[in-house]
Amino acid sequence: MTDNKTNIQDDEFRVLGHRQEKPVEPELTPTPRKWAGLVSLLLILVIGLLIYFNWPKGEDPEIDPGVFDPAPVKLDPETEKLPLGSIPDSLGTVVVERIDTTINDVQLSLYIPHNATTRLTVGAPDAETRKAILAFQAADIRADNRQILGAFVLKGKPLAWGLSKKGYCAIIDGQMTIGVAENSPLFEEATEKEGYFFRQYGLVDNGKLVENEPKNKTMRKALCDRAGQIFVAVSQTDESMHDFAQALVDLGVDNAIYLVGSHSAFGWWRNEAGETEFFSQDKHRASFRNESYIVWE
Amino acid sequence: MRLEKVGKHLVISRGTELLRVPAERLIYIAADGNYSYVVTQDGRKAMVSFQLGQIEDMIDEQLGEAGSRFSRMGRGLIINMDYVYSIDISKQTVVLSDCLHFRHELSASREVLIKLKAYIDAMTQNYDG
Numbered sequence: 001m002t003d004n005k006t007n008i009q010d011d012e013f014r015v016l017g018h019r020q021e022k023p024v025e026p027e028l029t030p031t032p033r034k035w036a037g038l039v040s041l042l043l044i045l046v047i048g049l050l051i052y053f054n055w056p057k058g059e060d061p062e063i064d065p066g067v068f069d070p071a072p073v074k075l076d077p078e079t080e081k082l083p084l085g086s087i088p089d090s091l092g093t094v095v096v097e098r099i100d101t102t103i104n105d106v107q108l109s110l111y112i113p114h115n116a117t118t119r120l121t122v123g124a125p126d127a128e129t130r131k132a133i134l135a136f137q138a139a140d141i142r143a144d145n146r147q148i149l150g151a152f153v154l155k156g157k158p159l160a161w162g163l164s165k166k167g168y169c170a171i172i173d174g175q176m177t178i179g180v181a182e183n184s185p186l187f188e189e190a191t192e193k194e195g196y197f198f199r200q201y202g203l204v205d206n207g208k209l210v211e212n213e214p215k216n217k218t219m220r221k222a223l224c225d226r227a228g229q230i231f232v233a234v235s236q237t238d239e240s241m242h243d244f245a246q247a248l249v250d251l252g253v254d255n256a257i258y259l260v261g262s263h264s265a266f267g268w269w270r271n272e273a274g275e276t277e278f279f280s281q282d283k284h285r286a287s288f289r290n291e292s293y294i295v296w297e
Numbered sequence: 298m299r300l301e302k303v304g305k306h307l308v309i310s311r312g313t314e315l316l317r318v319p320a321e322r323l324i325y326i327a328a329d330g331n332y333s334y335v336v337t338q339d340g341r342k343a344m345v346s347f348q349l350g351q352i353e354d355m356i357d358e359q360l361g362e363a364g365s366r367f368s369r370m371g372r373g374l375i376i377n378m379d380y381v382y383s384i385d386i387s388k389q390t391v392v393l394s395d396c397l398h399f400r401h402e403l404s405a406s407r408e409v410l411i412k413l414k415a416y417i418d419a420m421t422q423n424y425d426g
Contacts, residue, residue: 008350010371011408015378015416016356017364097340100400251397 094297096134096269100236106247107236111269112229116296118171120196122154123289125266132295136221136232136267136279137260138169139198139292148290150199153190167202167210167257169223169294171195178225178255180205198292201258203245212241212258220244221259221267221279223294226252232259234279259294266291307359309335309345309352316343320360323367324393324401326352326375338399349375368416370409381417386410 097112113134120138121129129135139160140149148160151168163182170177170186172195177186180202190197202210203222217238222245224233233251235244241258248256259265267279307323309316322338328349335343335352345352353375356364366379370391382394389407394400405413 008369008372010373010406012369012371013409013412013416014369015365016353016367016369016375017360017362099340099398101394101397102400103396 094133096271096296098269098271101251103247103250104243106239106243108247108251109234109236110224110231111234112231113296117174118176118196118230118294118296120152120154120171120198121293121295122148122159123291125293125295129293129295132268132297133270134232134268134296135293136223137265137291138294139200140165140260141290146290148198148292151187151197152199152292153187153195153197154292155196156191156194158187158191163199165199165201165258167200168197169200169257170197176225176230178223178230178257180210180255180257198294201241202256203241203258204248204253204256207249207252207254209242209245209249212245214241216240218262219265219279220261221265222248222253222256223259224248224251224253224256226254267293305360305363307352307356309347309355311346316345320363320366321377321379324377324380324399325403327403328373336401338395340399349373368413370405370413374403374405376403378413378417381413384410384414384417386414 093114094116095114096116097114099110099112101108101110111134116133125132125135139152141147142149150160150162150164152158152160166182167180168178168184168186170184170190172186172190172193184197186195187197189195200223201212201214203212204210204224217240219237220235220239220241222233224231233248233253233256235247239247245256264280268276269279271277305321306317306319309318316335318335318337324336324338326336326349327334329344331346331348333345333347333349333352335345337343347355349369349372353369356367356375360367366377367375368378369375376391376393380393380395381391382396382400383392385391386407389404389410390402391405391410391413392400392402
């Protein structure tokens with residue numbers, strides 16, 4: 001290391017990579033000494049081959065595949081079909097990764113759960129639910145009777161019916177499916193397999209933007225599927241539904257549905273330091289009885 | 298074993314450990330005392346027991362011309378200039394981002410940022426011209 005490099009000052013700037021790459025050592029013509037080495041090597045090889053072919057053959061010993069010569073791993077055909085990341089690694093560390101990015105002037109925070117399982121809950125989050133690493137309000141609530149809006153299944157038990165919004169999320173056998181459709185057989189399947197199901201506004205349907213009624217601007221949240229990876233996108237600025245959905249399309253999201261937005265919607269995530277950060281401004285507000293949450297644990 | 302494509306990777310090796318990073322995946326390297334942190338596109342932050350000046354030497358030696366995407370910014374930083382998203386001289390920050398997966402806001406001295414901005418401006422003009 002040169003003195004120049006250790007003595008750099010805080011106001012210095014320099015572009016690297018201008019030094020010549022290390023010259024490759026040229027191949028030298030074998031000297032007599034090298035020839036002697038080569039002949040010895042050849043002799044050893046011939047003796048080794050002779051010993052090998054004359055050695056008595058018994059049962060083949062079981063040889064462990066080395067690190068640099070791994071045996072091919074045959075996946076279960078069902079597992080092979082699933083997109084990467086759709087099955088949580090139960091032995092992996094349960095963490096949330098946060099990535100901040102800006103798409104079309106829309107500032108987004110992406111919350112990506114790793115190795116976590118997902119479920120829905122209904123009602124104010126209890127102590128067990130509070131241990132979740134990531135939580136967002138899921139379905140909307142009707143203004144008139146405070147019931148869950150749209151079809152909803154909680155661990156196989158249907159709690160609400162009806163089609164008010166075309167977006168849906170189903171969690172069946174631990175696998176999450178997000179889509180946009182008026183009818184989905186996954187509602188029935190969720191009831192049969194103790195799964196979960198809820199409806200929300202559809203935002204992105206197979207990579208295409210879905211237009212929605214609400215035109216106001218506020219903090220927006222979406223449950224997204226991009227190439228099989230599930231994450232939640234949260235706008236850091238107040239956005240219209242259209243601009244938010246367009247940003248998700250430009251981000252490359254395949255399917256996305258809305259999650260309860262605005263600055264008052266309750267939710268949280270556990271950061272790298274293990275601290276809980278809340279999405280709502282008032283974390284102690286009273287919850288409605290039928291408030292639903294999607295949580296990762 | 299000979300690595301044929303060693304020119305495209307930065308190899309940081311000491312004792313029983315080795316780190317081999319494709320140059321284009323390296324976002325920045327930050328000094329931390331006698332150690333340095335190598336931050337890559339996948340969000341990983343690997344600690345290596347080399348000072349920044351030593352890593353600067355490695356970039357020069359191993360990457361050659363391909364290392365010109367990197368710049369030393371004062372005592373504490375080596376950045377990949379391909380990912381410079383914004384420079385704010387008044388706030389003394391530079392943001393490195395691919396506008397998709399990652400975004401890192403780093404602090405640097407005003408003087409360094411002025412030079413970085415001038416360099417990028419000059420390079421842009423060269424391409425335009």
